[in-house]
Amino acid sequence: MRPMSLPVGLPALADSDLVGQIARILMQAIVQGRLPPGSxxxxxxxxxxxxxxxxxxxxxxxxxEKQGLLVASPRRGFFVRKLEIRNIDEIYDLRLCIERHAGVLAARNLTPQSREVLRRQIDVLHKTADLDDPARQVEEDYRFHRLIFEIADNRRLLRLFDDLAAELRMVIGLIGRLYDDPHEIARTHEPLLAAIEAGHPERITAHVDYHIGHAWREVGKLVRELTPPGGNSIASPSGILIPTNGVTV
Amino acid sequence: MRPMSLPVGLPALADSDLVGQIARILMQAIVQGRLPPGSxxxxxxxxxxxxxxxxxxxxxxxxxEKQGLLVASPRRGFFVRKLEIRNIDEIYDLRLCIERHAGVLAARNLTPQSREVLRRQIDVLHKTADLDDPARQVEEDYRFHRLIFEIADNRRLLRLFDDLAAELRMVIGLIGRLYDDPHEIARTHEPLLAAIEAGHPERITAHVDYHIGHAWREVGKLVRELTPPGGNSIASPSGILIPTNGVTV
DNA sequence: CAAGATTAAAGTGTCGACAATCGACGATTA
DNA sequence: TAATCGTCGATTGTCGACACTTTAATCTTG
Structure with missing residues (x-):
């Protein structure tokens, strides 16, 4: 028998993927608040x-840790990352940066097919808005943005978005409630898509700025509400290695 | 009197950091070509x-793996990442994206002190250009750009730059020679700094585009020279695995 | 002789164990 | 009383071992 060529519709091999399962369990525990930040x-x-x-x-x-949910401290162990306002701001700032870029790239690559996919996802957003399922709503929201990155067709960029999304999911999960009216969220995607269809870089970045900036402000507001004034975080090490045994600076 | 613990000139405790040492050794082996791509x-x-x-x-x-030098394939092990043209393009595209952003942020945060630091680093670049030490030259080049990210003051962004730089270092290391005239490199940093000092976002992005784009094209050219036409990659970097011809040298 | 089946070797995934290290607590001393 | 030093438990870093999977080599068989 042949080795049976790649099953393209990947059925998620999760059977024997022990670390993946454990990671999922831990992630659940974190976003559900059973493992509070800093623990x-x-x-x-x-x-x-x-x-x-x-x-x-x-x-x-x-x-x-790679996804930013935990931070490792050598010889001390892993800690659930605390969400400082500063982290939130940094994440959203970075997201703004790459989302602008992805938007412009997506516009450049846009085909009738991919355009249709985006439009359909907005429909899904509208439908989901009626369901009163915040988690689902957030997920569909991310899916829309992820589609833009897929169309942008830069795998490195897409991976980065996935990482950021994982961190933001934790934030949202910890906040515990949606940061805005679901219908409003669905609606604000339309001008963004329109800008991408039009293909003007300036309009795209402007709409991305508006769209992401809005979420940024909302999330920031909620986090500020929830954060006790004395909140302090464990610094992420960021120990990056440099080949020619040069110093890290 | 305060306890005054921390000895100021701390000499980097990295003695017993076994994994760090091993990582460095492996990295050396990779950039020196002793572990060729795909092996x-x-x-x-x-x-x-x-x-x-x-x-x-x-x-x-x-x-x-996190730094992108290796790719993991479950139950098959780690492989030295192959450098496809596509990967190079994606990395540089992303770098362009964040470097623009960092430039604008740095301009916003620029102080006389940080401005002076940047200027001094350009001097270093000029001095290093005479040394005929390509590795050092590349390192000082990165240091300049890293300074911009430090001034931009977004740790997430800085970490991302470090990751990208590690990947690019591998690329440069594998190419084996500098992609341009060292003096030319040093010189091209000056208008970039000038734009940051001026603080006009458009000028900054334009100069970043020129500067990074130049390196991009040069590196791309060299990689294309060195890559055999049948070059194929082992896996896409995000943990999603695409089995192909697993050439193990 | 080639294609498939079979077997052997190599290598990863996972395990339990031990020593080195960290943090907390309490004893000691000024 | 407050600060410092030792002690002890808890936890990580590292190790060697084993089972199962993958890969390579060998053997059938048409």
């Missing part, structure tokens, strides 16, 4: 609770 | 050769 994630504890060894737990933690 | 990195082999166990090697590999 320590003890490898052995998680391992015992899940009936596995520490190795996969460790790898899962590293995965979540 | 397999066998955990046990590296571990035996370095006299350590597989665990820290694994972690080091994950670190390098």
């Amino acid at each position: 320590k994630v003890v490898e052995a504890g998680v391992a015992r609770e899940l009936g596995v060894s520490r190795a996969p737990v460790r790898e899962a933690a590293r995965l979540l | 397999k990195v066998v955990e046990a082999g590296v571990a035996r050769e370095l006299g350590v166990s597989r665990a820290p090697v694994r972690e080091a590999a994950r670190l390098l």
Whole structure:
């Protein structure tokens, strides 16, 4: 028998993907608030609770670290990232930056097909708005924006968006409620799509600025409400390696 | 009197950072071409050769994966990332995107002090140009751009730049020669700084576009020269795996 | 002789264990 | 009393081992 060529509609091999499962479980626990920001994630504890060894737990933690949900402190362990206002601002600032870029690229690559896909996703947004399911609404919102990145056709950029989205999902999850009226959210996507269809870079960036900036302000407001004044975070190390054993600066 | 703990000139505790050391060693091997793109990195082999166990090697590999030098394929191991033209283009495209943004932010935050730091780094670039030390030249070049990101004062953005720089360093290392005249490189930084000092977003982005775009084209040209026509990649970098001909040298 | 089946080797995923290290608590001292 | 130093428990860093999967080599068989 042939090795059976690639199953294209990937059925999610999640059966034997232990670290993936653990990562998902941890992520759930974080966004559901069972692991509050700043709390320590003890490898052995998680391992015992899940009936596995520490190795996969460790790898899962590293995965979540890459996504920004955890921060690692050498010899101290993993901690759930605290959401400072500063982090929120930095994330949204970066998102603004890449979303502008993606918008312009998407406009350049836009085909009738991809245009139709975007339009349909806006319909989905409108439909979802009636469901009173905030999590679903947020998810569909991200899906729209992700489509723009897919059309932009830069995998590196798409990966970055996914990372940012994971962090923002944590933020949203912790806030616990939607940051705006769902119908309003759905509506604000339309001028953005229109700008992309028109293909004028300035209009695109302007609309992205408006759209993302709005979410930024709303989320910032809510986070500021929820954050106790003495909130302090654990610094992310950002230890990046430089080849020629040069100093990191 | 305050306790005054921290000794100011702290000498980097990195002594017992085993995974960091291993990561550096592997990175060296990669950029020096001893581990050619596409080759397999066998955990046990590296571990035996370095006299350590597989665990820290694994972690080091994950670190390098995060930086994009390795790609992981479940149950198959780590491979040195192949540099396709497409990857180069995507990386430079993203770099262009964030470097514009950082430039504008830096201009907004610019102080006489930070301005002076940038100016001094350009001097360093000129001095280094005489040394005939390509690696050093590249390093000082990155340092200049990194300074811009530091001044921009968005840690998330800075981290992203470091990641991209690590990938680009690999590219440069593999190309083996500098992509341009060192003096020319030093000179082209001056109008960029001038634009930042002037603080006009349009001028900044224009100069960034010119500056980065130049490097982009040069690197692209060299990579295209060096790449055999049948170059194929092993996996897309985001954890989603696309099995292809797993050439292991 | 080539294509498929079979077997052997190599290598990753996971495990449990041990030593080194960190943080907290309490004893000691000025 | 307050600060410093040691001690102890908890937790990470690292190790070697084993099972299962993948890859390579060998053997059938038409």
